[in-house]
Amino acid sequence: MTHLSTSCESRSRLAGLKRMRPALPLLIILVFVWAQLAAIPCEAPTVDEQAHLTRGLVWLRTGDLRLYIGHPPLINALAALPLLPDARIRLPFEEPAWQARDWIEFPISIFWKSRNPALTMFAAGRIMIVLLGALLLAVVCRLGTDVGGPWLGLAAMGLAALDPNLRAHARLVTTDVGAALTLTLTVWLWRRWRLHPRPALTVAVGLALGLAIASKYTAALFVLPLVLAVLFAWRLNPRTLTRTAGALATAGLTTWALYGFELRPMFGLPFPVPLATYWEEFVWTSATLRFPSYLLGSVSRQGSFAYFPVALLAKTPLPLLGLAVAGLAVWLRRGWRSEVVLWLPPLAFLAVAVMARVNIGYRHLLPILPLLYLAGAWALGRLWSRASAGRWAAGGLLAWLALNTLLIYPRDLTFFNEAVGGPDNGWRVLVDSNLDWGQDLDELAAFVREREIGSIYVSYFGSVPIGSFPVAEYPIPARPLPPRPAPGWQQLFPAPGWYAISVTHLMGVASLTDPDTFAFFRHRRPEAVLGRTIYVYRVPAETGAVAVCANPPPSLGEADVRRIFGSALTRLILFDCSRGLPLPRGLAWYLLRGEQAALIRPALKRLGAQLVYDEPHRSDPAYAYSLYRLEDAAGRAARYAAARPAAATFGGLATLLGHRYTRVLAPGRPAQVETVWRIEAALPEPVSFFLHLAAPDGFPLVVSDGLNTPFDVLQPGDGLIQFHPLGEYPAERPPGAQFRTGLYALGGAQARYRLPSGEDFVSFPLP
Template structure:
């Protein structure tokens, strides 16, 4: 349908203003409803210090643009405490200083946090305006394309999540896009004004985040690609090189022209040293269900796949088609493609697996490239309906997540995102206020305290959450919490602690402290990042069985794990034997591997793993397995019952065979001190018998009511097993012989 140019421009402006207002409203509403997150006290402290001292006085691997902007707004507020007068100032440690500064009674913490978030949200709005302007130009004023871009932008969960927090991520994303956009505009119609604007934008990008330095090779490559239009390549190189002093001057100005002797911007060099150290050291991260000390290059692709709306992913997949359809405009599209690809490749290669936010500067370029497929799709009725429906579903999903945009995962994983990704993809401590409110409500309704774990930097008492967390109790060795068998009660555990990384490096010292809860279904979540569990009762048992000969835990360590004392402890060789001491419930301490054979025999009635520990300073690799039932139930359909009487201190109750592997199932009738073994001679036709005698549960541990399974593995299958008990010293039979025929 034909629409006059002026009408289309008016419609474009209306759509742009509406989308920007929606984004701003959602970001500010989120900013007002979320607690202070892990990194925000650090960024606010830098902003205040720079406002008061005029310098980047505290060493940090960040650059000053965001701090300058926030500081300017904070300057309109009542004076804040002098940071240089704080007791912690001589340490020049931003974490220590922020703990003393941000949570003081004379600091309006919530107010300054909201003001800082207001600045960041404003930068998010500017980003949207730039994206809309470039899309309008590239699509030649195609309204459905611009509308699609603005809709995806206004409801983009990852942009909203970052725009609602005091971080440097939105500043980096905005200035990256601004730099490339202004550089593209210069090459479309070269002029001194546009060239100067591109130089200023490059300087702002360098001052937004250290990764802005990646724009230097990117802008150079883009300049050289225009040599056909301008002439000789060195001319383009000169234009690019002439822009560098402008960018450097802007960067230096944002450092307030700081000098150390003859060295300008010493804080910028220090920031690079700290960043390189951070990358070199590496830190624990959670990815695909595992905590790893090093990053994976697959992390970034997986993050983009799981945390982008499905319609956005579909448009990303159409980018190769867009490049083909618009191949005659490749010199324009390369301005969108190269920055995105370059940044994503560098991010993936760095293996800094901290979250989607580290890929954020690439996303606006991909979004604009993706929506350029809409003009071709819009002329097809089916594609048009699919696009409109996709936008509707995207809107419903985004609004359903509001204000929990940080925890967003698309429909590919649904509510199971915490199984795949962690850190700032999900839990940055943003729901502490909800945890405090829930704890107060639970105590008011039940009179009982809420057991909680939260390892963030935020002062919990600021939100009214008192008492030590489970993690703090464990670190102080003051906890009655049994990791493999928690006491009855209501528990709240933030995702970082549940996954094993914690919110602060080193605070969660035992990464598997909450492994028991990983196997449970939470009754509800708070903000998508804190899981609530109800433990109706603590499991009961009277014994613990340890896999021998190399025991993994001593008796005291094992009993502390399950919160029970004065238990009976037995040892058995779990590779060839399985025990059910006393016939009642109890626990096993096992190596992570080597007991798979039992599952083949017992099937669904196998003892259940309740806790798994990975080797660290608190112990080796091991698993805790619980048996709640009676040994007779283990017979099931996988073992054949045996009703005969063989005599001796143990009676055969069942057996089973699978190829060359046989098992015999015994009930202890009487205690004994004899050195016993189980005879296992396998017959097959006229061949000599195969021998696989053995007993993995020493007879001197037997008590009446014990049951055990003995495994016999032969070189080849057979049809008849001859078994019984015998004294392996005297070789005299104690029971049997019993002949068993495979059914």
């Protein structure tokens, strides 16, 4: 009876779910739209949005497409539709930027110089993109229903709605979601056309493909795989060729119609060409829009084959990724022939994206995501069909994905999965539109207001021209940093004050000419991290000595050093870093270049010096600067030595604090000993610190003398580490041989300075 009762209850629940099923897609779309609309005010205008809105609005009002931004105009126009009847919006065509076709400065004039309602304009455009995102969910649901029934369609739709990457871009004014929508619509209709090749569907697939091609240039990558899919299904014959040609002709006419059936010469050709603007912008995009990319801490101007695979693995939620991979593997193994139209275009798209190495962001992979949702939904269905254990697994994966969604919302753009440490570690893997697209400017404005900061240096990766001129919507007392013109900026040693730097610029990409522009800050702990994208620092005013390695060359000249460090510099010390380093009293900075750093880096690390600037991306490492900071440099001298003798002061001028071996003293191998000193009084004449490997009778077997710093630069209280390279350590040494060290005057008879005991050296045994 109990079993019968349980069975009846299960059937009752299933019947209830079936009755609710028709309403569930609408419910998912409504919740999705509500969440997207609620998140719009939480994000400032991102990098590309104002260019897209400007292009669309100008085209709708004038039909002029002179502002090339690297994409066809269809989605731009759809986003700008709500702005068309707004009489408040003025387009400043008198601006030089319009005549110059400047797609960066002219949008700045529209949104931030012309007193237009900028934030209202962005909100209106974003609402249109939200609606396109909702349509994408509906098409995914319909495609899934055709493939595997209503429950598979509903599951695919649910996975899409829970994906933070799709949600992030389904409320920003770009072409990414629009292209994903039109391509998914094309695949859905193409699949139906493959099964039922009716004339009406021939026209429908052509219209959909034409809309996709007019949405984004990369949509053309779907054309050949789609054609191959139907040729594979129908076989090659005249009827197949006629159908395919009809669909492609309809697509071409659709795109041409959106360009007003434009027909004119281009590239100096003597005859008119259809879609001339489309082709000219495509060539311009291919030739100019290539930016440096960042991947796993490295900056590249050539791009990387690993970029998109890493992006997929790092940013796709793990439960979705696991379901999609499992579902796709089984699906392709069992039915790859019957569903070739579903998997071939997105996988071909991914392959071309990887090989092209145009590494801008995960958003360029949005057209392949519907395949992941379908495969993931199929895997969920398989799990659900395996009784209680499978249902628990399916429920757990869905709960995990939902938890990802709840924890990241509304900062969906910053999502990274647990495999790379989550959103807080995303900057270690990717930046740009994968993490930081300028969306957290409101948080910077609030931070400045709460801290009552009167002036702050800003390098902002976004479309709002912070630092160039006052922007009423974002009252930030900003002073510009690169990539905007920044007179007086010193990247090696920035001036004291507050700094706010977008993490994309911090990592050295976007429009920066030097990837190490903000290397100084990469070695500092920020005062605050705003929204995971804007790092705020406070550089205190400090003064100290600057020690510059002058040998081996090259090194900065004295005038350049004084210009860079300004009032922070109290002493300038030039030294030979092949023979050691000075340890001035108080705070000291060590400025090194190229191979110089390798000579004294071990000593600086042992002293506890902090690396505060380096140039890992310098094309020629011989010219790469590094800067170390060392507090109480002279006070650390005594602790540096491994062996410390009793106090031994020579001539009242210098005290030996100890010695250490930096290379193993092995016969036939290069050897080096370091002696550590403290200067007790101003040196009255040039001197040399000696180290001799001496026989018992004092005869020098190996000699290493020198002074790494000019004698008249050293001051009482300074420390000194002197390197004594010994060449090849002798294989044969007489019994009782030992090291002797001291100092002597270089002039005249080169008299040695003596200890109070009368000795002119201190000896210590061989190790």
